[in-house]
Amino acid sequence: MASRFILSFLILMSAxxxxxxxxxxxxxxxxxxxxxxxxxxxxxxxxxxxxxxxxYSGPVTFGSAPQAYNYQMDANGEISWLGPLGGYTAGGNSLSMTQATLDGQSAPSFDIIMKQPDGAFTASTCTKG
Structure with a gap:
């Protein structure tokens, strides 16, 4: 019984x-x-x-971004943008968190949680095309 538990635990951890x-x-x-x-x-x-x-560069709607900046991603998929991020960091907006999703079943993506000047939060999703 204990060996089954250990085997199940190891399989779960490897997954x-x-x-x-x-x-x-x-x-x-x-x-x-x-x-x-x-x-x-x-x-x-x-x-x-x-x-x-x-x-990273952008976000841009038309044309291309004038400059690229560094970003970092930790082992849990949390992204830190080391430069401006367009409207996400302009006009009193600030970034609360960015979380990447790489599940192998769908296109890679990340969710950006932005805090607006009034204190409300908005989430957007960025999906690889």
């Missing part, structure tokens, strides 16, 4: 560590991530963020 294996290198997969928010029954385009290595 859990495999789910986070994609975060181990501290980077999102390179590419363009389309960001949008669901507000008042509509999906609103917030622009695209481009990831290349440990650099």
């Amino acid at each position: 859990a560590s495999g789910a986070r294996a994609d975060f181990a290198d501290g980077k999102l997969p390179d590419g363009t991530y389309h960001c949008e928010v669901y507000l008042l029954g509509l999906f609103i385009n917030l622009g695209d963020i481009t990831i290349k290595g440990n650099l």
Whole structure:
């Protein structure tokens, strides 16, 4: 009975560590991530963020971003942006948290939680195209 419990525990732990294996290198997969928010029954385009290595640029709606900045991602998929992030960090807005999702079943994505000047929070999702 105890050996079954130990075996089950080891299988569970290996599955859990495999789910986070994609975060181990501290980077999102390179590419363009389309960001949008669901507000008042509509999906609103917030622009695209481009990831290349440990650099990001954007978000941009038209054209390209003038400069790239570094970002960091920890082993749990929490992202720290080390530069401005367009409207997410302008006009009194601030970033509360960004969480990546790399589950292998769907396109890589991350959710950005923004705190507005009035104290309300807004969440947007950025999905790799």
